[in-house]
Amino acid sequence: MQDRVLEKTMEPALAVSDLNVEILGENGAFPVVSEMSLSVRPGETVCIVGESGCGKSMTALSLLRLLPDSARIASGSIRIHGEDFLAMGGRQVEDFRGDKIAMIFQEPLTALNPVLTIGEQIAESVRQHRKLGKREAFARAVKCLELVQMPDPARRARQYPHELSGGMRQRAMIALALACEPKIIIADEPTTALDVTVQAQILGLISDLQKRLGTAQVLITHDLGVVAEIADRVIVMYAGRRVEECSVYELFDNPIHPYTIGLMGAVPRAASHDGEAQTAPERLTDIPGTVPPLWDLPKGCAFAPRCPRASARCLEERPPFIEKTPGHFAACWEHDNVR
Amino acid sequence: MSDNLAASPLLSVENLKVHFAIRAGVFQRQVGEVKAVDGVSFSIGAGETLGLVGESGCGKSTTGLALMGLVKATDGRIAMQGAEDVTAMRSVPRAHRRRMQIIFQDPFSSLNPRQRIRDIIRAPLDIHGIGTTEERRAEVAKLISLVGLRPDQADNFPHQFSGGQRQRIGIARALALKPDIIVCDEPVSALDVSVQAQILNLLADLQRELGLSYLFISHDLGVVEHVSHRVAVMYLGRIVETGPKKAIFSKPLHPYSELLLRSAPSHDPHRRHQFSAVSDDIPSATKKPSGCAFHTRCPLATDICRRIEPQLEVKADGQFVACHHR
Ligand SMILES: Nc1ncnc2c1ncn2[C@@H]1O[C@H](COP(=O)(O)OP(=O)(O)OP(=O)(O)O)[C@@H](O)[C@H]1O
Ligand SMILES: Nc1ncnc2c1ncn2[C@@H]1O[C@H](COP(=O)(O)OP(=O)(O)O)[C@@H](O)[C@H]1O
Ligand code: SF4
Ligand code: SF4
Ligand SMILES: [Mg+2]
Ligand SMILES: [Mg+2]
DSSP, rough: OOOHHHHHHHHHHHHHEEEEEEEEEEEEEEEEEEEEEEOTTOOOEEEOOOOOOOOOHHHHHHHHOOOOOTTEEEEEEETTTTTEEEGGOOOHHHBBBBTEEEEEOOOOHSSOOSSSHHHHHHHHHHHHHSSOOHHHHHHHHHHHHHHHTSSSHHHHTTGGGSSSSHHHHHHHHHHHHTOOSSSSSEESTTTTTTTTHHHHHHHHHHHHHHHHHEEEEEESSSSSHHHHHHSSEEEEEEEEEEEEEHHHHHHHSSSOOOOHHHHHHOOOOOOOOSSSSOOOOOSSOOOOOOOOOGGGGOOTTGGGGGGOOOOOHHSSSSOEEEEEEEEEOOHHHHHHHHH | OOOTTTTOHHHHHHEEEEEEEEEEETTTTEEEEEEEEEEEEEEEOOOEEEEEEEOOOHHHHHHHHHHHTSOHHHHEEEEESSSSSOOTOOOOOOOHHHHEEESSSOOOTTTTTTTHHHHHHHHHHHHTTTTHHHHHHHHHHHHHHTTTGGGTTTOOOGGGGGGGHHHHHHHHHHTTTOSSEEEEEEEETSSSSSHHHHHHHHHHHHHHHHHEEEEEEESOOHHHHHHOOOEEEETTEEEEEEEEHHHHHHHSSSSSHHHHHSSSSSSGGGOOOOOOOOOOOOGGGGGGOOOSSTTTTOOOOHHHHHHSSSOOEETTTTTEEETTTO
């Protein structure tokens, strides 16, 4: 708890404010990420959770300025250790990427270069940022693989991505991201493609490494179970916007937003190993309908068509994202009426 | 539930094996063999759901496909109550096919993009020559509303539907022949949780209304616990533990079942796991370890485990475990 107080006084490693990202579609631009703000301190993990298409990956890519050509940052600011990342030129962005901020992707096989060995890729990335000889850089790569507890690191460094299992590939990608000891890591669904036993290992690895290296982390997932295991703070996204934000304990103990509450009711959970198995409820509390397309959002609250508590006002006006109780933010009209 | 079923289960599978040849080179010579399913036995009663859980590549889908006659069983017996043994037959008889249907993970790739959904759902009725044109039309309308789609959507094409709706179409098509049992192969894995819950609820409603049985294949422990009456845990082509859902989830006996449950996220930040970052030696189906296939990852493994494959034995009420040390 005391650590928490200390952290509060610390400068955020990453500070994003009022970020707006749009997609340049056939019929003009439409927003995919709207009014996104977040700040992450050293040693802190902020999870962004939401269903597919809500803009999680677009948020992640914009944090590294890796957006595809079809998308662009329309406005907002991204500060990395206080420096204005969006004002930087191409060369400086390249210098920052990998060195100060790095990304872990969901599918390591598509993110890794298939024609280079794991060791070569890590060494190459190191040499982009540090003045090291080839041999030194390769030795550093083996050290990185050791750090991520790759079994038999010296041998694996000489193997190609397709020669590794899914879990080992994800370890290799984490090693690649950590090669220059960046202080900020953005991980987009880093365990989604993995089997549950391997997911557990990778989650264990990610939190071990964070404790040792004190990185600031943004971890993106659609899985509330992963959130419960690893987050300090959580941002719930719906249709390109934040709808709720608070500490992970607060989120699970006192969720406010009807969407968050709906999601929690919709997840069937495996009982924990030590406890008595829960008797499965007859029905899950499903959320009717589906996520609306981003180019055709309803006028008021985007969740209104699916919300059990929607009122006339919700259909007309979008609720502001505001602090409802200390440290707990949400965008919902109904919550104000309840209090 | 399962007790009185034992006498005459709806479906019983004995010692099912599906081995695939591994071929390589210009002449496609056989260089090896994958024992995707290697001696699997289970039974399913009327109105019962058997959850089949295990990690990628352990043979869940192959088991389901073999039941449907969509891949050829190498050995074993598949019997439906009151029907002849179909395993050895070159083509599975229609009567058998009608009683068992399958729904897949990816509803899109299993629907013909150029067909209207009313035609997709009617196809099984046409193929099996059931009813008059008028009766078929009425039946399709009934199925469409049964799975929660709107009648006016009947003339639309698959691409006009969301993932969850496509899964409803797949379910309607599977129901057309009034099967007794549906093989559900990861039917909700591709869906968002909010939509996943809709489909799980629909499957539960249908089971209650129509008395259906399910073989429910999933890698998601939460989903399996939610839907199943009984559970079978599969590892590299074998069932290593099976029993009532409650027993498997509260006191699993096989070390692999324990590992699976220990690995599932807690959904409660107050009760986090201390996950170990250590990688274990995960084998593949093509290089199956000797003896107990789990011995490369098992904390309890001893010499006998490396030499002799343990058989399923009853260890507790209805709970069968294949392990030398449990
Ligand atoms: N037609 C085939 N030819 C050769 N090998 C196959 C074939 N189909 C499946 N296999 C192999 O059989 C094993 C079991 O595959 P299967 O698809 O049944 O696994 P699964 O448990 O359904 O996995 P997942 O959870 O990934 O769907 C795997 O090693 C797979 O590569
Ligand atoms: N390269 C792209 N070009 C155009 N639109 C895209 C691209 N990638 C994603 N989108 C769209 O942006 C929206 C948000 O996508 P994404 O950020 O990937 O969602 P999430 O990661 O939350 O599933 C979706 O509507 C998606 O279709
Ligand atoms: S603002 Fe209205 S529609 Fe939106 S989540 Fe709150 S109650 Fe529901
Ligand atoms: S038989 Fe041996 S290796 Fe296999 S699960 Fe039991 S103790 Fe472990
Ligand atoms: Mg994504
Ligand atoms: Mg499968």
